Amino acid sequence: MLIEGRNAVREALKSNITINKLLFDKSLEKRKDELVNLAFEKKIKIEFLPKAVLDKRSKTSHHQGYIAEVVDFEYCSIDDILQMAKQKNEKNFIVILDGIEDPHNFGAIIRSCECAGVHGIIIGKNRCAQVNETVIKTSTGAIANMQIARVANIKDAITYLKKHDVWVFGAEIGGENIYKQNLDRNIAIVIGSEGNGIRPLVKSYCDGIITLPLKGKVNSLNASVACGIVVFETLRQREEVKNGK
Numbered sequence: 001m002l003i004e005g006r007n008a009v010r011e012a013l014k015s016n017i018t019i020n021k022l023l024f025d026k027s028l029e030k031r032k033d034e035l036v037n038l039a040f041e042k043k044i045k046i047e048f049l050p051k052a053v054l055d056k057r058s059k060t061s062h063h064q065g066y067i068a069e070v071v072d073f074e075y076c077s078i079d080d081i082l083q084m085a086k087q088k089n090e091k092n093f094i095v096i097l098d099g100i101e102d103p104h105n106f107g108a109i110i111r112s113c114e115c116a117g118v119h120g121i122i123i124g125k126n127r128c129a130q131v132n133e134t135v136i137k138t139s140t141g142a143i144a145n146m147q148i149a150r151v152a153n154i155k156d157a158i159t160y161l162k163k164h165d166v167w168v169f170g171a172e173i174g175g176e177n178i179y180k181q182n183l184d185r186n187i188a189i190v191i192g193s194e195g196n197g198i199r200p201l202v203k204s205y206c207d208g209i210i211t212l213p214l215k216g217k218v219n220s221l222n223a224s225v226a227c228g229i230v231v232f233e234t235l236r237q238r239e240e241v242k243n244g245k
Contacts, residue, residue, distance in 0.1 A: 001070055001072050001132070001136070002059050002069060002070070003017075003068040003070055003133075003136050003137075004059065004062060004067050005060075005064050005140070006065070007141045008137060008140060008144075010034075010035055010141060011142070011143075012141065012144050013038050013042065014144070017071075018071045019068050019069065020069045020070065020071065021047065021068075022045065022067070022069070023046075023047050024047070024067075025048070025049070025066070026049055027051075028048065028065060054067060062137060073143075073148075075149060076147045078120075078122065078160055078161070080120070081122070081147050082119075082164055082166075085119045085186075088119075090117075091184070091185060092119060092166050092186040092188070093116075093234065093238075094119060094122065094188035094189070095120075095122070095188070096121075096122045096123075096157065096188055096190045096191070097109065097121060097122070097190075098124070098128075099124070099128055099192060099193030100193060100194065100223055101127065101129050101193065102129060102194055103129045103132060103134040105129075105194060105223050106135045106138070107136070107137065107138025107140075109191070109223070110138075110139040110142050110143050111138070111139045112224065116231040117235060119147065120147035120148065120149060121146060121148045121149070122148075122150075123148060124150070125150055127193075155201060158188070158206070159205065161188050162207075168188045168205065168206050169189055169209065169210045170190040170198045170202070170210070171190065171191055171192075171212075171226060172192060172197050172203070172209055173197075173219065173220070174209060175209025176208060177211060178230065178233055179233070182237070183233065183237045183238070184238050184241045187234065189210075189227075189230055190202060190203075191226065191227045191230075193223070194222070194223050212226060212229055
């Protein structure tokens with residue numbers, strides 16, 4: 001698997017991702033480049049290649065002169081995500097994706113979740129985009145710091161979370177105004193697919209539905225945009241409680 005682009009490769013170098021080899025633009029060989037120096041410090045094999053060669057190797061066509069060859073993405077378990085919250089002494093903050101199929105949306109969601117302090121993301125093995133080069137590129141390096149669990153059944157994952165005292169809320173129209181819901185608790189937020197939203201069976205297992213109030217004529221938001229708003233509203237509420245407001 002390839003990680004491409006300056007920011008994405010920088011985050012990979014700073015993380016625990018196993019990098020087999022780095023492919024850099026030949027013009028960087030004689031310059032004092034931050035990532036080249038970091039790669040030398042970590043004793044990672046480097047190949048300096050002409051841009052035309054990198055263009056042929058690239059999967060995204062946006063490598064910016066930096067490509068990292070890494071082992072396939074290693075998914076974690078739900079327990080790993082729960083453990084992360086314990087280690088940080090924080091209430092669980094989890095996002096569940098029910099049928100997000102666009103890798104660009106998936107990558108954007110990872111980026112928003114990482115920035116908002118989400119402990120982990122849960123996806124299904126079927127009917128959902130998997131981690132690939134496009135997802136990694138779109139996340140702009142955030143995936144290097146995000147735990148992602150891949151499960152056979154989203155419904156069973158929700159049931160498991162509930163047994164660990166996690167409240168599960170679906171983000172969709174027709175529910176309670178998100179700004180009136182208490183999100184400062186152990187929480188998992190379900191984001192549905194781009195076209196059909198949350199599946200009825202999955203929705204039936206949620207503890208409640210939270211809705212973003214919309215004032216325009218269009219009655220829905222892009223899945224990654226909606227997820228970003230929801231996770232940052234959750235963060236806002238937690239920060240207010242933390243600061244005693």
